[in-house]
Structure formats: structure tokens, C-alpha cells
Amino acid sequence: MSIGQGRIIKTYNGYYYVDSGIDELVTCKVKGKLKQIRFSLCTGDIVEFETNHNGESMITRILPRRNFMLRPTIANVDLIIVAFACINPDFSYLLADKLLVLAEQAGIPAVICLNKIDLAPAGLVAEIEAVYKRAGYEVYAISAQQGINVGKLKDRLYGKITVFAGPSGVGKSSTLNAIEPGMQLVTGSVSEKIGRGKHTTRFAHLLPFAGGYLADTPGFGNLNLEELDDKKLAACFREFAGFEDGCKFTPCTHTHEPICGVKDALAAGEIAQSRYESYLTILEEIKSKKEKDGRK
The missing domain is CATH 3.40.50.300 (P-loop containing nucleotide triphosphate hydrolases)
Structure with missing residues (x-):
């Protein structure tokens, strides 16, 4: 029995192809006691595996992810x-x-x-x-x-x-x-x-x-972000941060508030109109999904 470590570079039909940095890719399956993690394994994961005398390799552990x-x-x-x-x-x-x-x-x-x-x-x-x-x-x-x-x-x-x-x-x-x-x-x-x-x-x-x-990665033409917290969306538009000190309310949605540093920056041309419109569209998508699901 030998033990190795590597990165999953491809998954297919219950098999995981691991680059251990040595020779060819190692084709792995998930060890019986770890069957419950099978559906959480993905490309990019760093894993440990065991290879038996028959050359069969089984994943025994997933190392912590950075992201x-x-x-x-x-x-x-x-x-x-x-x-x-x-x-x-x-x-x-x-x-x-x-x-x-x-x-x-x-x-x-x-x-x-x-x-x-x-x-x-x-x-x-x-x-x-x-x-x-x-x-x-x-x-x-x-x-x-x-x-x-x-x-x-x-x-x-x-x-x-x-x-x-x-x-x-x-x-x-x-x-x-x-x-x-x-x-x-x-x-x-x-x-x-x-x-x-x-x-x-x-x-x-x-x-x-x-x-x-x-x-x-697979191409995609319609990406939904409804699971994102609407209160955290503004933080994902990095240029907003430099103007939020001008907002009267905290948190500020940068939509209807009377005194808003982000809207002032938009009016001054310091934030692109297309970026702000994307923010409003995504915000509305998130809120609509939350209302439909009965979430607050």
C-alpha cells in the first residue's frame, strides 16, 4: 500500500483524475467510508489517496480549500x-x-x-x-x-x-x-x-x-446570483468603496437614499453608468428571488 497526494484535474462518472506530479495521472475512486463526500469533490481539490498492490487508487482525504x-x-x-x-x-x-x-x-x-x-x-x-x-x-x-x-x-x-x-x-x-x-x-x-x-x-x-x-470551463450565457445576500452586493462592486463615506445611511443600498456618495460619484462620472446599471439589475434579481422564497 502506497500513499500519495495530488490535485484533481478532472472528474468523470465517479472517477477522479489526480495529478500527483509524478509520471501519469492517477485514476481514483472514493474510499467506502468517504462515500458521503463524493458529491462535494470537485476539480481543483487537493486530496490524499492510497494505492493498493493491484494498482487501484482510493481517495482517503480532502485537504482544506483556499477558496x-x-x-x-x-x-x-x-x-x-x-x-x-x-x-x-x-x-x-x-x-x-x-x-x-x-x-x-x-x-x-x-x-x-x-x-x-x-x-x-x-x-x-x-x-x-x-x-x-x-x-x-x-x-x-x-x-x-x-x-x-x-x-x-x-x-x-x-x-x-x-x-x-x-x-x-x-x-x-x-x-x-x-x-x-x-x-x-x-x-x-x-x-x-x-x-x-x-x-x-x-x-x-x-x-x-x-x-x-x-x-x-463550460460556457454559460445566463448566470443567476439570487443566492447572494443583497446587503453584501455593493461590496462586490469594488469601486463603490471609495465613495461610501459620502452615504448618510449605513448600510446604504445606493438606490433611493437622499444622500449617497455612490450616486454622487455616478453623477460626476467617477463610476461607470453600465456598472451601476448592472448593480441595480443584480440587486433586483436577488430581492425578487428572496421575496419569492419568503426570505428576509
Whole structure:
């Protein structure tokens, strides 16, 4: 009997594929007494396992997580790349902001990746960059097809466990292929009829890269955040914090209150209109869900 430790890089049909840093991946199942944890195991978990004389490996323990995201379901992440195209499909401020809220809620650093800049109308890239740089986020404007600025993004990922998250059709798989051609991920074309790409990634999995891992995750076009506490939502819009001292009430919802530093900053152009509108939309989604469920 030998004992090992490693990271789950893929799960499938009750099997867990563990990178122990030695030779090939170890294919594991869950030990009988730990069956109750089976459904909580996910990609990114660090586990201990035992291998018997027949070469069968069983997971015996999950090590504590540094962080966790439910959608996409993954643990122990260093960086989230919020990946979007400038065009085809069109950039969605609301969906980008929802993904950033998820990152802020999980306490994971996030950066924006804008793909297909070679196809973007004049001024569009600068417009999107301005919104998110003002909010305090790094923005990487690239063309995976042309190789523009891919090297800069690759340097940012070095040695980290990185999640690529975004809707289908924006070129996540193409971007990963541009960063590391040996990955040879499947890429899909965007349907002109619906403006969304066919899902070419079905399961979250980690790809070893430059001392770390890259994660390609299932695309998603409609992200719901109703489970988030509405009173904590403002904290997920990081640029609000610098203006909340101007709010008369604590807590302040930054909606109907007569004296509000955030609304004053919005009027002065110090907070982007699109970001504030996303905040209001997400806040309403959360409140509507709570009312429907009878929660306070």
C-alpha cells in the first residue's frame, strides 16, 4: 500500500483524475467510508489517496480549500480570467459584471480578457477598457486568431491556477490554444442565428501549464446570483468603496437614499453608468428571488 497526494484535474462518472506530479495521472475512486463526500469533490481539490498492490487508487482525504466557486465548480483558484469577445458575440456588460461579482464574492482576483480586437469597430475596445480599468481591474485586449497581446496574457498566468470563465463563442478555447498550442482544445464557430457559440467544453478540467494550471470551463450565457445576500452586493462592486463615506445611511443600498456618495460619484462620472446599471439589475434579481422564497 502506497500513499500519495495530488490535485484533481478532472472528474468523470465517479472517477477522479489526480495529478500527483509524478509520471501519469492517477485514476481514483472514493474510499467506502468517504462515500458521503463524493458529491462535494470537485476539480481543483487537493486530496490524499492510497494505492493498493493491484494498482487501484482510493481517495482517503480532502485537504482544506483556499477558496471555492460553485459555477463553474472549482476549488483552490489563484486567478479568474473573465473572458469575452468585443464582437461576435457582442460584449455583455451585465454578464461580465455578474462574473466579476462571483469572483469578488469568492475572494479570487479577476482580470478581463477581451478577445477578437481585430474585428472590433473603432473605439469599442477603448470604451470597454475604460469602464473596467476605472473600476480597478486589469484588462488584456487580445486577438487569439492573430496572436495580438497573447504573450502578455500568458505572462500573467505563469505559475497560477487560472479559471477562464465566460459565455460560449467568445474564444476561450482558441485563446488557450494560442497560449499553449499543444493543448489542441476543440474550438467551435458562433451561430449567426442566435449569436452564441456551441458549447465545445463540457466539463471543467485543469490543464498543466508553466508551473500552474489553466482551467477551461463550460460556457454559460445566463448566470443567476439570487443566492447572494443583497446587503453584501455593493461590496462586490469594488469601486463603490471609495465613495461610501459620502452615504448618510449605513448600510446604504445606493438606490433611493437622499444622500449617497455612490450616486454622487455616478453623477460626476467617477463610476461607470453600465456598472451601476448592472448593480441595480443584480440587486433586483436577488430581492425578487428572496421575496419569492419568503426570505428576509
